[in-house]
Amino acid sequence: MRLTRLAQRAGEAVLSLLLISLLIHAALDIAPGDAADTLAGETAGAAQLTALRREMGLDAPFLTRYGHYVGGILLRGDWGTSLVSRQPVAQLLRSRLAATATLAVISMTIATTVGLVVGGMAAHHSHPWFDALVIGITAVALAAPSYWIGLLLLRLFAVRLRWVPVIGRNDLSSLALPVVTLCLPLTATIVRLVRTHVLVELRERYVVTARAKGVSQWRLVARHVLRNSLSPIVMMLALHFGHLLGGVFIVETLFSWPGLGRLIVQGIFDQDHPVVMGAGLLIGALYIACNLIADVAQDRLDPRSAQRAL
Amino acid sequence: MQATHTNPGMVAQARTRQTRLPPTLWLGALLTGVLIVAATLAPLIAPYPVDLINGAARLSPPNAAYRLGTDALGRDLFSRILHGARLALQGALVGTATAGILGIPLGALAGYCGGRTDRLLSRLVEVWLGMPPLLIATVLVARAGPSLTHAMLALGVASAPAYYRITRSRMMILRRQDYVEAAAALGAGPVRITLRHLLPNCMPSLLVVTTTRMGRFVLMGGALSFVGLGAQPPQPEWGLLLAEGRASLATAPWLSLYPGIAITFGVLGLTLLGEGLATWLDVRVARSTQRPG
Numbered sequence: 001m002r003l004t005r006l007a008q009r010a011g012e013a014v015l016s017l018l019l020i021s022l023l024i025h026a027a028l029d030i031a032p033g034d035a036a037d038t039l040a041g042e043t044a045g046a047a048q049l050t051a052l053r054r055e056m057g058l059d060a061p062f063l064t065r066y067g068h069y070v071g072g073i074l075l076r077g078d079w080g081t082s083l084v085s086r087q088p089v090a091q092l093l094r095s096r097l098a099a100t101a102t103l104a105v106i107s108m109t110i111a112t113t114v115g116l117v118v119g120g121m122a123a124h125h126s127h128p129w130f131d132a133l134v135i136g137i138t139a140v141a142l143a144a145p146s147y148w149i150g151l152l153l154l155r156l157f158a159v160r161l162r163w164v165p166v167i168g169r170n171d172l173s174s175l176a177l178p179v180v181t182l183c184l185p186l187t188a189t190i191v192r193l194v195r196t197h198v199l200v201e202l203r204e205r206y207v208v209t210a211r212a213k214g215v216s217q218w219r220l221v222a223r224h225v226l227r228n229s230l231s232p233i234v235m236m237l238a239l240h241f242g243h244l245l246g247g248v249f250i251v252e253t254l255f256s257w258p259g260l261g262r263l264i265v266q267g268i269f270d271q272d273h274p275v276v277m278g279a280g281l282l283i284g285a286l287y288i289a290c291n292l293i294a295d296v297a298q299d300r301l302d303p304r305s306a307q308r309a310l
Numbered sequence: 311m312q313a314t315h316t317n318p319g320m321v322a323q324a325r326t327r328q329t330r331l332p333p334t335l336w337l338g339a340l341l342t343g344v345l346i347v348a349a350t351l352a353p354l355i356a357p358y359p360v361d362l363i364n365g366a367a368r369l370s371p372p373n374a375a376y377r378l379g380t381d382a383l384g385r386d387l388f389s390r391i392l393h394g395a396r397l398a399l400q401g402a403l404v405g406t407a408t409a410g411i412l413g414i415p416l417g418a419l420a421g422y423c424g425g426r427t428d429r430l431l432s433r434l435v436e437v438w439l440g441m442p443p444l445l446i447a448t449v450l451v452a453r454a455g456p457s458l459t460h461a462m463l464a465l466g467v468a469s470a471p472a473y474y475r476i477t478r479s480r481m482m483i484l485r486r487q488d489y490v491e492a493a494a495a496l497g498a499g500p501v502r503i504t505l506r507h508l509l510p511n512c513m514p515s516l517l518v519v520t521t522t523r524m525g526r527f528v529l530m531g532g533a534l535s536f537v538g539l540g541a542q543p544p545q546p547e548w549g550l551l552l553a554e555g556r557a558s559l560a561t562a563p564w565l566s567l568y569p570g571i572a573i574t575f576g577v578l579g580l581t582l583l584g585e586g587l588a589t590w591l592d593v594r595v596a597r598s599t600q601r602p603g
Contacts, residue, residue, distance in 0.1 A: 012436050012437055015440075016441055143525070146533075147532070147553075148566075148570030148573060151555070151566040155559055155560075246445050253537045264448060280445060280448075283445055284445055287445070
C-alpha cells in the first residue's frame with residue numbers, strides 16, 4: 001500500500017515538474033523580445049534577425065524546441081548559454097545554487113532551533129503573559145515585509161555602525177544580515193506551528209496519565225509531546241524550506257546576494273531567457289522535491305496519516 | 311456537528327461564543343478600517359497632490375510642512391503613502407478576485423460532482439500546488455511585462471488552489487445536508503442548488519480565506535514591486551517606495567522607514583481580521599490554506 005502511495009506522490013511531482021518546465025518555456029519562449037533580438041541588438045535588420053533565429057533554432061515549432069531544451073539538459077547536462085555573459089548556464093547555476101543553499105540552510109537551522117524552543121515554551125503555559133507576548137511578536141513579524149526589515153538592518157548595521165558591508169559577499173559578516181532577514185518571518189512561522197501542535201497534543205489522554213504519574217511539565221513537553229507532534233512539524237518544515245527557496249529572490253535582490261533568485265530577476269530584466277529558464281526550472285525542481293520529502297516524511301513518521309489519505 | 315445541537319447546553323454555549331466578538335476581530339477591523347478610509351479618502355486628506363514635485367525641498371527630513379519628509383524629487387512622502395493604500399487595496403482585490411474566479415467554480419464542480427471529476431481536478435490542483443507561487447508569478451510577469459496589474463493577476467492565478475480546496479471541502483459537506491435533498495425533491499437543478507443553496511453557505515469560509523489572502527497579497531505585491539516586477543514609477547506603491555528609498559538609505563532613512571510601517575499596518579490589519587473572522591464564524595481553515603504562500 002505504502003509503495004503505491006509513494007509512487008503516486010512521485011508521479012505527481014514529476015507532473016508538477018513537467019508542468020512548470022512547460023510553463024516557463026511557454027512564457028519565455030514567446031516573450032516579445034526573443035533571444036535573437038537581444039543578441040543582435042537594436043540596429044540589426046530583419047534579414048539578419050531571420051538568419052539568426054534560424055541558426056539558434058528559434059523558428060522551429062514550440063514542442064520541438066521544448067524537447068530539444070529538455071533533452072539537452074537530461075542527456076548532455078547542457079542548460080544552454082547565457083546571452084549576456086556568454087557563460088554556460090549550467091556553470092552559472094552551480095555557483096549560484098551554492099550561494100542560495102548556504103543562505104537557506106543556515107537560516108532554516110537557526111529558525112528551527114529557535115522556533116522549537118520558543119514555541120514549546122509558549123505552549124507550556126506556565127506564563128500566560130509569555131504566550132501572549134509570543135503571539136503578538138510573531139503576528140507583527142509575519143506582517144512586516146522582509147524587504148523592509150532588511151532595509152532597516154542595513155541602515156543600522158551597515159550605514160550607522162559599519163559592522164558589515166552594504167553590498168557584496170566578502171566574508172561571514174556579509175552573511176549575517178540576509179540570514180537574520182530570512183530568519184525573522186521563518187522563526188515566527190515555526191514558533192506558531194510548534195505552539196499550535198503542542199497545544200493540540202497537550203489535550204491528549206496520555207498527557208493526563210503522565211501528569212498523574214508526576215512527570216514535570218517541561219519534561220512532558222520536551223520528551224513526550226514534542227516527539228508526538230513531530231510529524232506535522234517536520235512536514236511543514238520541509239514545505240517551508242521549499243517556500244524559502246521559491247521566495248528567496250527578494251532578500252537576494254535587497255542584499256545583492258549572488259544566488260539563484262537574483263539570477264532570475266536579473267535575467268528577466270536582461271531578457272536573458274536561457275538563464276531565467278534554467279534558474280526557474282532549478283528552483284521549481286527544488287521546491288517540488290521539498291514537497292515530496294514533506295509527504296514522505298509525514299507518512300513515515302505518522303503511519304496514521306497514510307491510512308487516512310487512502 | 312449537527313448531532314451536538316441536540317444538546318441544549320451546547321447550543322447556549324455556541325450562542326455566547328458567537329455574540330462576543332474576539333479581540334483579534336476588533337483590532338483587525340479597526341486597522342483594516344483605517345486602511346480603507348485612507349484608500350478611499352486619499353485625494354481629500356493628503357496634504358499635497360501625489361505627484362507634486364518641489365525642487366526646493368528634495369530629500370527634506372520630516373518637518374512641519376512635510377510630516378514624513380520628501381523623496382529625491384521633493385514629493386511629499388505622507389501623501390504618497392496615503393495614495394499607496396489605494397494601490398495596495400486595489401491590487402489585493404484584483405488578486406483575490408482572480409484566484410476566486412478560477413478556484414471557486416472548479417472547487418464547486420469537484421465538490422458537487424465528486425467521483426471521477428473530483429479525482430481528476432484534485433490531482434490537477436495538487437500538481438498546481440506543487441509549484442512555488444512566487445516563481446509562477448515571476449515567470450508570468452516576465453511574459454506579460456512588469457506592471458502592478460500583471461503582478462496581482464499572476465499572484466491570483468498562483469493562489470487559486472486555496473479557493474479550490476476550501477470550496478470543494480465545504481461543498482462536499484453541504485451537499486449531503488437534508489435541505490439540499492429537499493430542494494432537489496422540489497425540482498431544483500444542480501446549477502440552482504449550487505448557486506442558491508450551496509455557495510451562500512460557503513460564504514463564511516470564503517470570506518475568511520479572502521481576508522487572509524488579501525493580507526498576503528499586499529505583502530507579495532509589495533515584494534514584486536520592490537524587485538521591479540510590479541508597480542512602476544511614478545506609482546506610489548509601497549514596495550516601490552521602499553525600493554526608491556533604498557537608493558538614499560544613508561542620507562534619507564525616513565524613505566525606508568515609513569512605507570514599511572504602512573505595509574506592516576495593512577497586512578497586520580487584514581490578517582488579524584481574517585483570524586478574528588475565523589474564530590467568530592467558527593470556520594476551520596483547511597490545512598491547504600495554511601501552506602506557505
